Amino acid sequence: MITINERSPLPIYEQIVQQMKEAILKGVLQGGEKLPSVRELSANLLVNPNTVSKAYQELERHGVIETLRGKGTFVSRHPVPRMEQERLEQFQNSLRQLAIEAFYLGIDAEQFKQWVDEYMKELGREKHA
């Protein structure tokens, strides 16, 4: 489910966060499903437990997962998309970068918007599948 790519420019904890989010979005992990403990995941991936811990903490901050004391960590039943200022800024920055890239690649705004539409639709569709 989660694979760490050593060659990726992303730090390990970010890869975990990203792949978890993706797995949940795709429905591989469903709301309310129990996640592996920090210990289990770090042993499985052969990754430092503090790194896994950090990833879990971030996921929890984003409301993607929740920890129930004594029971474990679960996928949020009702993932509330939270509009945190900082993350919004980051997102807009990335979007801006993509726009620059698109310009240099010769992709026009229409094509860009069309792709965005498609992807949003795909995700939305899978989510309610």
Added chain:
Amino acid sequence: MLSVKQLSKEMDGRPTLRDISFEVGRSSITGLLGRNGAGKTTLLRTITGILDPEDGCVEFEGKDVHRTPECRHNFVYVPDSTEVFVGYTPDEWARFYAAIYPNFDMEYYKHLMERFDLPRQKKVKHFSKGMKALTAMVVAFSTRASLILLDEPTNGLDPIVKKQVLAYLVEEVAESGTSLIISSHHLEEIERIADTVIWLKEGRIEEVTVLERLKDTLHKLQVVFKDEAPSHLFNRSNVKVISKVGRVYTVLIEEEGTDTLRLFEEEDPLLFEAMPIRLEDLFDFKLGGERHV
């Protein structure tokens, strides 16, 4: 938890450790990397109290390891060879450690031996190398020590056992909050499981890397310039050219933020590609130099 303060050691008149200082906290994995002869084993042996330093001290939970040997009951050293205990059976070995280390957990020891499928009543000398290494670790971890020092724990192990060992190490840290100091040559393993890496070069700490931030502070670039390569950029202290093939330079840049990166970009290179950083790159950057065996 463990404080090493300005540790210096001489052997045969030559300095083998120079002014080594670092800290190890709870629930962490510290990797100790360096070329052969850099002083890794000497450092571990000095921390454990086997060797005496010329200068400086080692403090475990506030107490000097050399002056108060009793404070050693909460940390264990696992050398890379089990020759001391070859004549023992694991059970005898465990009973012995149980008598020395007050927190030894016999039930846990039995559980671990079962988990790794190791015979408890056979003499250790009949074990394969992998089994010996695992047994040494099981016994060490059964002491429930808060700090365990491992000298090349995966040396000579086959890939399957290696994975088992690494998974176990990581689990222990996650579960019991034990801290580990692992000296190793195997960069890929350290890269994955360590929080911090201490680089030893000729007995000195060359660098202490917090791995999480590695990718933020170190960048690897492949660049090709149209005309002359801008030597003023290459000569900067935080830039090191690690290879040059034709006109393609592979460069390591050390910094936070992207100032130098931007400067490179401004030179309008034909090729400007960011490459993923591996610990190997850092190894080369920090410790490379003399190409001796």
Added chain:
Amino acid sequence: MFNHALWMKEYRQAKPVLWMLPVICLLFMGVARGFVIWNKLIPYEGMYNRDLTAESFYSASYGLLFMRNCALAGLIVLLATSFIGMERRNLLNDFTFSLPFSRRRIFMVKWGIGVTFLAASLFANEVVDALVILLSPFSDHFNVLYHIKDFAFTIIVLTGLYTFALFVGTVTGSAFAQAILTAIFSIFPVGFMTILMFFVYVNFRWDAGHVFSNPIFQVMMDMSLFFHVVGIREGVENAGVYIAHMWGPLLYTALFLPLGLYCYQRNRLEYNGRIILFRQLQAVFKAGVALCFALAIGMFFTILFVPDLDRSPNALLLPYYFGFIGGGLVTLIVMGRLMKVRLKV
């Protein structure tokens, strides 16, 4: 002190040698006594139709006691090497020093185990010996004091030797060096006095008279553990005369136990394998050995080349100094090389 893990570890390390102690004692005491009684003395009495005195009865076993003492001395030095010298060979020394015990305590346990086993072995076997005598036809010759003296003197001498051997272990880097140096130093006082007296004779023409009658010589003998080991011969009648000589071995114990503790605490494992561990001592040792060899070779050459030592006074000087200087220089060179060697054992 009584943390049993440390005792367990040391016991296990030297187990075979430790148990040889009572075995040797048994062989050379109770068993030998029985052998002597039944195979020698009884037939003797029968043959000569004479009753033995208590003195003769006990002295019949002296030869065996001498062998016992030599064997025990050898064993005790071997024990000392098992505890210190042999540890230096592999990672065992690393392990011992990494334990949460002070080095003082570790050394004391090593000393304690040896002395305890020795004392227990001797004591048990004195009892067995006594029983053998009491159950034999010679029971009326039984003399409790004799056994007490034997026990006391033997313990004191062997403890002195053991303590010294342990100390030598703390300053040497290998079992081999430890054993050899212990052996050499057990005769050293007497040997040194001899070559020194010869030096005095050759250079100052002062004849100290016959060596053995010189009172200083007696002192030197008492300081040489070798002579104690081979020389304890207590008759039944002598009411502990030998006690006067006991100050030697007692001094060894009193002096070398604290010295051993001190040196062990400062041991540097990185020098394991060298002959002498401490850098400061290396120079002293080298000089000392060279001096001794110089004196000895000078003496040797003189005796070799001058037929009559009483005659030509000045003719002695030439061969002497030839040997002295030549021998001294050669030794210095050899020692220079030797000190850098690291032995595997």
